[in-house]
Amino acid sequence: MERPTLKVKIRAKTGKSYANKIRKKGLIPAVLYGPHLKESIPLEIDKFDVHSLMSTISEGERIITLEIVNQDKDNKREVILKDVQHSWIKGGLQHLDFYEITRGEKISTEVPLRLVGEAPGVKKGGVIEQLVREIEIECLPENIPPHIDVDIKELDIGDSLRIKDLKLPSGVRTLTNPEEIVVSVLSPISEEELEKLEEEKGVVAEEVEVVKKERKEEKEEEEETKKKEE
Incomplete structure (x- = not known):
């Protein structure tokens, strides 16, 4: 062709x-x-x-x-x-x-990953987190795939797929770390956990405001002391 x-x-x-x-x-x-x-x-x-x-x-x-x-x-x-x-x-x-x-010489290149299917964990309220969106592969030029499918149809809440779990086309091997996590199904955040996170953020914000106020007061005291010395 x-x-x-x-x-x-x-x-x-x-x-x-x-x-x-x-x-x-x-x-x-x-x-x-x-x-x-x-x-x-x-x-x-x-x-x-x-x-x-x-x-x-x-x-x-x-x-x-x-x-x-x-x-x-x-x-x-x-x-x-x-x-x-x-x-x-x-x-x-x-x-x-x-x-x-x-022709006849292998090359390395990057190809995108495509999620396929619907994870059971998502139906239970879990959230898909895709950590890797493309991987480096090595193969003959004519064997470069347009993408590599990542089948997530068996993933429940807490499950993950690693690079080594991917099904690669014949004649293609990956150069990416085989232990690297590609995709996970995370547990949904409960209302209680969400409220706790918001409270923690609020506490941090309050602490920052206190520190700012203390520094402002210290600066004002220093300026007042300088004026008296003058």
Whole structure:
């Protein structure tokens, strides 16, 4: 099957000011790197081409072909999109990282976790707490899953699932600590416990106010003493 293709150009310059300059022209700065590249390659891409690619590739499609239009030799590279940076202010794409792959060589990457099912503990009033939302895996590029399902249908109140409990696809292994807790079902907080917490917060707040008042009085006394000495 033919891979999705994205046309890119090698950037004339690097640096923040030049990156901002090309963004104003509707281009997105990017970089291509990999274990067999002597140095990273700065790129620029038409933002409409990027959005078009994102809207057409299917879920789980991780490998794409970069066609470097202003390079004569080795102008087609198989890559995975390693990182996407967005602008917190404008919300648009800011920068893309591409990682060149080699067929037959395993790579490490991060994939999201997806909770599946309804935990019995939740039906009893428990609360789901997801502590890990993505894990690092190692596999061949063509075996990278779009996500890994976390089955919570057996979790009761007080139960947890660890990394080692996850069912990984064939040919995929995790590099994350196997003992790390992924998800738990916590006990619901009773009215009595809630009131106790509120009371404790109130006591702490009162203590803080007392300390503030004492410091204020001490400061006023010091100022009064200084005035008398003068």
